[in-house]
Amino acid sequence: QSVLTQPPSVSGAPGQRVTISCTGSSSNFGAGYDAHWYQQLPGTAPKLLIYGNRNRPSGVPDRFSGSKSGTSASLAITGLQAEDEADYYCHAYDNSLSGFVFGSGTKVTVL
Amino acid sequence: EVHLVESGGGLVKPGGSLRLSCAASGFSFSYAWMSWVRQAPGKGLEWVGRIKSKTNGGTADYATPLKGRFTISRDDSKNTVYLQMNSLKTEDTAVYYCTTDNYFGSGKGFDSWGQGTLVTVSS
Numbered sequence: 195q196s197v198l199t200q201p202p203s204v205s206g207a208p209g210q211r212v213t214i215s216c217t218g219s220s221s222n223f224g225a226g227y228d229a230h231w232y233q234q235l236p237g238t239a240p241k242l243l244i245y246g247n248r249n250r251p252s253g254v255p256d257r258f259s260g261s262k263s264g265t266s267a268s269l270a271i272t273g274l275q276a277e278d279e280a281d282y283y284c285h286a287y288d289n290s291l292s293g294f295v296f297g298s299g300t301k302v303t304v305l
Numbered sequence: 306e307v308h309l310v311e312s313g314g315g316l317v318k319p320g321g322s323l324r325l326s327c328a329a330s331g332f333s334f335s336y337a338w339m340s341w342v343r344q345a346p347g348k349g350l351e352w353v354g355r356i357k358s359k360t361n362g363g364t365a366d367y368a369t370p371l372k373g374r375f376t377i378s379r380d381d382s383k384n385t386v387y388l389q390m391n392s393l394k395t396e397d398t399a400v401y402y403c404t405t406d407n408y409f410g411s412g413k414g415f416d417s418w419g420q421g422t423l424v425t426v427s428s
Binding site: 196228230232239240241242245246251281283285287291292293294295296297298299 | 408416
């Protein structure tokens with residue numbers, strides 16, 4: 195049971211918008227710790243996608259956006275493309291565990 | 306460009322030990338905090354632990370379930386971070402990634418990852 199809860203899967207047609215939720219608690223997001231998001235394409239290492247709740251590293255398309263409110267964070271992908279098929283993970287520090295936690299992961303499927 | 310290369314993975318029997326290495330280049334390693342993250346086959350990401358820079362004390366923190374069995378160390382003269390794993394169990398089978406840990410530094414999370422090294426614990 196992950197400390198950060200994500201839906202196992204989301205899907206959408208090319209061009210559509212999908213969102214992935216990441217539900218935490220008062221010991222991580224609710225305590226003010228930032229949310230980060232990672233994209234893991236099949237057979238590859240994870241890659242930082244969003245940092246500091248809503249910032250994109252250089253090279254990440256602006257189709258990807260993040261937000262955080264209270265004890266939850268979310269990732270949105272607009273204009274979904276076939277190359278976006280991947281697993282996505284949220285990430286935060288948790289002060290009750292005195293360590294980092296990852297979400298359970300969400301598989302995005304492009305129909 | 307940041308480059309992280311893990312090595313040392315392989316097949317080990319339950320109860321055995323293994324030391325993983327992560328060679329870093331392209332950034333000021335001695336000032337970097339580094340984390341290890343693992344991923345069991347078909348499963349999600351799990352934080353293993355991290356080591357701070359020596360200027361921040363050089364101490365290591367671990368995921369609670371792994372304390373006492375895993376030890377992270379660093380050799381700044383070799384730009385390398387290590388993960389010593391003892392008393393290995395079958396459930397430690399995973400790909401182990403090293404990452405730059407800028408969660409509390411620049412606020413950029415785990416911004417660079419190695420390609421990973423596979424550890425298989427089996428009799």
